[in-house]
Amino acid sequence: MKILLIEDDKKIADYVVKGFSEAGHVCDHLENGSDGLSQGTRERYDIIIADRMLPGLDGLSMVKALRAAGTKTPVIFLTSVSGVDDRVQGLEAGGDDYLVKPFAFSELAARVAALARRPAMQEQETVLRVHDLELDLIRRRVTRAGKEIDLQPKEFLLLETLMRAEGRVLTRTMLLEAVWDFHFDPQTSVVETHVSRLRAKIDKPFDVPLLHTVRSTGYSIHAPR
Template sequence: MTLVARPRLLLVEDDRATTEYLRQGLEESGIDVVSVANGNDGSQYALSQPWDVIILDRMLPGLDGLTVLMRLRAHAITTPVLFLTTMDGVPSRVAGLRHGADDYMIKPFALRELVARVQVLLRRSSSFQHATVMNVADVELNLLTLAVTRNGEKILLQPQELKLLEYFMRNAGTVLSRKMLLKDVWHMDFPVRTNLVETHVCRLREKLGQDGQSLIRTVRGSGYVMGA
């Protein structure tokens, strides 16, 4: 079976049922989804990581969706943004589009139409078309073939280990908490007692080689960080 890179979508939506409905439909269509439930987190995630598409609600706890969008465009972030909202008046649509939204859909919505619109936006996303290889130190991850090498030597990883490595590499230099890893890699956004993170980090370090622990370092009391 040939594996290809999956686009990454940030979903900023405060309704849990809508979030899960969208996640299921989008991931079945080959799109990885990371979700946050308020505008403050949405702004932070959108500014700190590369995304292929962003779906924004207009009415959110904390920062509203229009403010989040304006912050992104003010920072020259050109990621395609689709507004998904109950605000269906013409002035609301015009405001969203004028401030940099690429598309605007009204709730309730047809999932098939939303997926189709996201796929159109993906075709416009230069980051997904061109950013195919990631490097941190001497580790390389090819996002098209999902091949991992270190110093030119191939490393075989399981699918979840690949997702974990990609997340570390996309956030190289940033301390990632256990809670962030559970939410963004395993999609667990609720308190849970498990050594899932610790076990996978340990296995990933072992496969990266003898100095894997220095490549992915433990930050006491905070989490893990890859690279400088």
């Protein structure tokens, strides 16, 4: 496995690099967020591990820029910032997991392995369609009735999750797990907020609504019936 570690604490970085090297993995290390952005977009990695507090470019901004550039490499935030809102910010920025310092290397390695086991995108599923709404997974582009729609990374992933389950109702818990990788209730309105933003972009400018709220259950996207 090829891993990119972006961490400005040398002691922690040496510890992590040593652990992954002993496990037979390649672990490149950078100390600066700007360098991490350049390396992460230029080279292919299986996993990126990034601190939030980085010189040059902070971790949140770096990951947002990576996602905007089309880099889909899973990202684990490794940070001392531990509040629920901080975790939500990290995941909304495009992170896939969040591990708080101090940490056990065994847990970090397990989280890296779990992300690496996620199934690769199948080639035939590069474009998802529901009625006149299209989501291009390769170009990271969304259109409806030929009109391009600008989505933030988590809005894009939320829409992708709903479109893959076309016609089925996804609960709030299912969306928290699929989009934000939460396996607990963070007691925030992150799902409702993102659904509202998504609806404003893909439905409100058009005559036919596609994204539906199923009272006391969850959300579903489907063509007109």
